[in-house]
Amino acid sequence: MFKKVLIAEDHETINYSIQKTLEELEIPHDSRNYVYYCDDAIKRLKKALAEGKPYELLITDLSFEDDIPGQQITTGQELIATARAIQPDLKILIFSIENRASVAQSLFKELKIDAFVPKARRDAQDLKLAVETVYNGKKHVSVNLKKDLEQQHHEFNEFDIEVVSLLSQGVLQKDVPIYLQQKNIKPSGLSSVEKRLSIIKTKLNIFSNEQLIAYCKDKKII
Amino acid sequence: MFKKVLIAEDHETINYSIQKTLEELEIPHDSRNYVYYCDDAIKRLKKALAEGKPYELLITDLSFEDDIPGQQITTGQELIATARAIQPDLKILIFSIENRASVAQSLFKELKIDAFVPKARRDAQDLKLAVETVYNGKKHVSVNLKKDLEQQHHEFNEFDIEVVSLLSQGVLQKDVPIYLQQKNIKPSGLSSVEKRLSIIKTKLNIFSNEQLIAYCKDKKII
DNA sequence: TAGCTCTTTACGGTTTCCCGTAAAATGATG
DNA sequence: CATCATTTTACGGGAAACCGTAAAGAGCTA
CATH class of the missing domain: 1.10.10 (Arc Repressor Mutant, subunit A)
Known part of the structure; x- marks a missing residue:
């Protein structure tokens, strides 16, 4: 299982929940780090890389409150793009309230994420499975995503x-x-x-x- | 502290977090009940009332997935209105992703809720304080709510x-x-x-x- | 550069929107 | 029932949106 995981999630309660799930996966406590701000996540990633002990997995939300002004990065999308630029081999899992398959799909395409888990019923199991799947080198697309099957579609440029x-x-x-x-x-x-x-x-x-x-x-x- | 609390929240992970928070408040485990569907919440409330051991506090989300068709109640607003009809003295705390003061305010006014806690940074502490405040017979309005201070306003009829x-x-x-x-x-x-x-x-x-x-x-x- | 294609812009007529005024309808009061 | 106030509707002219056609421009190839 993963030895070094970084969690970026500004909601304290959800942070708790992710902790609990990772505990069940027997990822030791001292190999997990939790940050509440995107900027902190980037700092951690850089530091770990510099020390030769890079993170293997990043679990992040998509939306962050900008309650403290002056943050460089304020969205999960930017965080992911920056993280990928710093460390291309990093596995990335999005854990978000967003639950539309179309949105998730575009994130897989544009940001090359490894897993998307929507916050929903049974999301703890979902998250657990996702981490395991990603660890095995595969992508995880949650079954809980709502397939908005609009036959008509338009790609907005x-x-x-x-x-x-x-x-x-x-x-x-x-x-x-x-x-x-x-x-x-x-x-x-x-x-x-x-x-x-x-x-x-x-x-x-x-x-x-x-x-x-x-x-x-x-x-x-x- | 409260002896009997009902939590309605369909997100498994958040349910975990609320449990953890209530544990810290020393509300014993066997006096808390967790449900994932609004309809189940109503059933529980009715049963408890019939048995002469009514719930004292309801903690609920606002939005619920309607993944199983045929549910009577599918939103927190309806749940609260129904709960109030059944048991007028029930204390009600909303724990939701919604974080706009204007929205919270209208819920206080229309649904006579006792507390509103948005899911946000430091929401665990916030929730804890809210439960204590409500227990002391007062209303709790979270400080984390975003005051949308648009001087212009229009009440949509x-x-x-x-x-x-x-x-x-x-x-x-x-x-x-x-x-x-x-x-x-x-x-x-x-x-x-x-x-x-x-x-x-x-x-x-x-x-x-x-x-x-x-x-x-x-x-x-x- | 000539010839071709594709994109962008210009133009004109029709429909819809916008907004002011006034007429009609409604409602309350004595 | 008459009067007045308010709400609702009707109408008309000017502005904006809509839509088709055609001209102008840009890019490519020979």
Whole structure:
């Protein structure tokens, strides 16, 4: 079993629970470290690597409260990306309230994570199994993930997100080009914005900008 | 200290954590009961009351997975309302991921809860203190709640929510009256819809329907 | 550079939204 | 029932969104 594990999770109670689960896996207490801030996690990873005793597994949440200003890293996604840059062979397990298969899938693809366990019923067993599976060199995709089987799908690119985001902030569609130019985003014509929105809505079977914003909020695209 | 406590929380790991916290409060193990479904909570409450040994405190989450169909009650809000109907003197503590003061406040007002503890950093201590405070007959409002201090505010009534909800579902503004009539909602004219939306947007300093939908999604109004 | 394709932008007509005004309906009061 | 106040609806003009078409531009190949 793993000899050195780092847990990044800002919720104290959940931290307790992970401890308890790891105890059951007989990972000794002094080989586990718990941090409440992403920045601390990175410090630990660097230090351990420098000392020649790198961590083997990182268990992390996705969202962290930013209750103390001035933190470099404030999300699990950034933490994972940074951790991977420092130590490419590190195994990474996400333990999060997020439970949609589509979201998990994109994390496997984009961040090359090794396991995704949603906080849910029976999540302790789930977590235990996940750690074991990852230890055996395999990926673990939890069975508790909700498969949102929308046949229609659209992959939002940077441009799409920018436009939708501007709309959600109250920028009128006709004024979007102005903001796009300010940000030096390549197609900035109003026609391009209109066409793109039209394509997205058609693909997703969406009838209005309002519904599109609701969709993007639900999917955490914005 | 409390002699009989019921915990309704579908996340196994968090259930563990609450156990640990209650242990520290020296609430004996055999006087605590843990359930994973709202319906089970109600059954327990009724049974205990019938046996003349009613629960004194209910600790519950707000959101529950509906992984098993056919449950009567699926949210913490419903659970609390039902519990209060059965046993008015029951103390109720919400332990939830929700951390906005405005949301907590409305729960105190509408459901007459006794304590609200958000899952956050130091939530174990927070929970402990909350239980003690409630035991002493007082209300506990966690310090960890985020005060969303928007000077502008608008109280969304049933009509507002219906309209915004329809828009978010892709109904064109001009067609909203049709749906309102179908639901026998009182003002159904297009002008009324327009006027109401205009008032809301002015109050909230919002410039477009898109931004309004984003706002409502963020505030969990829809 | 000519020729081709693909992307981006410009333009115009139709629909929808927005907002002010006024008429109609509703309701309370004496 | 008459009067007044409030709510709801109707209407109309200007702004914005929508959508198709076509022109302009960018990139590639020969």
